[in-house]
Amino acid sequence: MPNTSYDALIIGSGQAGNPLATALAKAGRKVVLVEENKLGGSCINYGCSPVKAMLASAERAHQLRTADDYGLGRQEPAVDMAAVIARKDVIIGEMRKGVRSNLTKETAGITVLHGHAAFSSPRTVQVELENGKIQELKAKKVFINTGTRAAIPDIDGLEGLPYLSTTQLLDLKELPEHLVILGGGYIGLEFSQLYRRLGSKVTIVEAAAQLLEREDDDVCQALTEVLTQEGVDVVLGAKVRKVSHHDGTFTLTADTRSGERRLRGSHLLVATGRTPNTDTLGLETAGVELDEKGYIRVNERLETNVRGVYALGDVHGGPQFTHISYDDYRVVRDGLLHRKWRSAKQRPLPYCVFTEPQLGRIGLNEEQAKEEGIAYRVATMPVSTIGRARETGRTAGFWKVLVGPDDRLLGATVLCAEGGEIMSMFQLMMAGKLKYQQLQNMVLAHPCWAEGLNNVFAKLDKPK
Template sequence: MKQYDLIVLGGGAGGLTVAAGAASMGAKVALIEKNAQPGGDCLHYGCVPSKALIHAAKKVHQARLSAEAFDLEVTGEADLLQALKRVKAAIAHIQKHDDADRFRDMGVDVYIGRGSFQDDHHLMIEGGETIYGKRIVISTGSRPVIPPIEGLKETGYITNETIFDLTYKPKRLFVIGAGVIGLELAQAMARFGIEVTVAEASSQLLGKEDEELVPFIQSALEKELKIMLNTKVQKVGKKENGDKMILVEQDGETKEILVDDILVATGRKPNTDRIGLDHTGVKTTDSGHIQVKPTLQTDRSHIYAIGDVLQAFPFTHAAGMEGKVVVSNAVFGLRRKVDYTHVPWVIYTDPEVFHLGLTEKEAREQIGSDIQVYKVTLDEVDRFIADHETEGLVKVITDKKGKIVGAHAVGKEAGDWMQEIVFAKHHGHKIGDISHVIHPYPTHGAAVQRASDQYWRNKLFSGAIPKLMKRYIRWFR
């Protein structure tokens, strides 16, 4: 039986970070991956393919807008299948970086097949081989939640894991769930000329986002697709002509909707029910997420968990950060703690939605009313005016001393030009410090600068300071 200093179960973003980091430090490492190649959900079903599709859809959308603006003529129908070929090409290109042989060259023993615990130190790989790990990292990711809707399974549906394998272009698409995945894919599909309807059980979109930003993104999306809030899907079936029938209840009224296909985007569940955790004593929540300490150790101290199997931040960049913490702790025996305080996220709709730290509502609940809020609408920023992309908002929340506790934005490519404030918050800079940074003119980042300028405007033109300044000027003259 082969023995390892560290076994990584799952070859997604976090698992690959751990495997590469531990091997480079001299540890004897095994990586178990259920698919033919590592890469995980992000590469095969999530970040990479969805962003490739979103980018292709944006090009189609911009072509139409440009034609309208400059009296050009656009003919033909956007080819979804051609876009999906571009998606596959992007996956194939990035796959080279995550190739199993590349990790073997690093000294990692890669096992292809499902792995399951036999006890808290032994893992059996599909096919029969069992290996021993002094320490083990669980990084098995997540999969789509399929709601128990009558007739859904029999009628058929697609998810974010199968949409990129479509061999036809549906004319009408019904999306169940208006979360991040649902909205990103819904808008992309609508831009290829598909009639898209999104159903959401909640009364509002994007409940985790700052309330003031939501109307901007909702208004933008409703120009391209139909959003049904307070809507519950009751039943799904198939008509004789092949149409898929969805029976929904909205605000007490029952409606029938006919479509060609159904995209289920009602959340994700952790892949912890198929790895033999009952043989380890590792504890999970009712939803199947693994419980860990701030050091990312489970209650079995030699077993760690990262990525989507945790409930904290189900993002690739968060899994990568967790992976670095685990390398320090599992390989060197350190006690580093994971810190999500400065972890941002982006919703890649158009316009994009950026989120960092507390919303205004959360800040008032946790800090109190003594907070400061600095806001700039994008129609006040010259570059956005020049681009004719003025729909959006930047919002920065600080404590009374100017320390950043939250930052939010909705606007064209907000995920890029808001990175400056991630750095500022992470390193403890106050909002006023950004005002001193020289920003090239005209850039989109000026939106952040204008928000930070408000800090000094408030300082200099309110309270006792203006009076003192007037006295000083009179004295100086």
């Protein structure tokens, strides 16, 4: 069995592992990257990019249906689901080619292996290659970037049924007649609007009392109203205790506040969270500690309890966003190559849910500020007051800002068309430690969405 030694061994080709491989190789390190599935990680292959590509198709369908509102005449779109998938596949294929080219052609010093890696000692890994052969790798430092997979709930009857994960749904070339989505988190919401706009009947089944349970109540209520107005059926407080499948129909038996309900659909998407890909890595052999949910424990430098072994991206738990995974790479790169360590435990957490309107978040919301005992003033502005919103007909949602005693922004919630872009403006304000009066008096181009920055702080008041 051949033995090969490297400066760095990266397990997993995700949004942290790939740029780290490139940075280390350019710094003269000998690097090997092992990927069991497709290069690019979850974001490119079955996460952000494919979903957003398909959401673009759904948005066009919605524009056709609502064209009468703009004096153009309503038109029912003829949805070709296979063509929607094909467009998505072309986009993802190009991204995947770019990753492969960067790792194998554009940067010298990187070896890419396809196979399954498992530790045999703290810094030794055995890789079962695609041809069945075993290759042993040794490295001075090891970086685990294996991500997560769909978590399947323990529900009577579910095991063995032909339900769909998000990965499988993204390749489904037929339009579901009635898609039942188990889970009302960010993933469930994006898919619900996507398939409803493409023409499916859609039902969301959520055990909690509201969608997006980590958001403020007013945000959850507003998003629920947006979805229900488009025809999505939202069933809250529903604990599913049994699932069956007969004659092409799924039946979910759920306990609700109003008694037992049976919810039926042609397709079932299970979107109840994620679980880390740590169970087949041989981490116990390496002595790497996991938390109670199977995520790898790391310190502020993203190093595990085993010296020289790091965990990057979703596999170490916490917020599971591509941009956080990419920042993990920067934390490790700057620390190892430039001796400029900063804490991965203390950094801004911007994120966006790509429903329409989008939900952009940065900093604290009201519930978090109350829990932490932080004094704040709050202002809420309906999107309909913005000129750009009225002109484009995209008036749903609101902006909400929290301001501290020092007149600086504590956080912002933007439920609005282009909410992610607007949220990023608030993030820049926070990074620059600007006082809100500077935005109130800033000259902003008319008629842009950004003009709302002049007005959103007008009615700041103490929380009710």
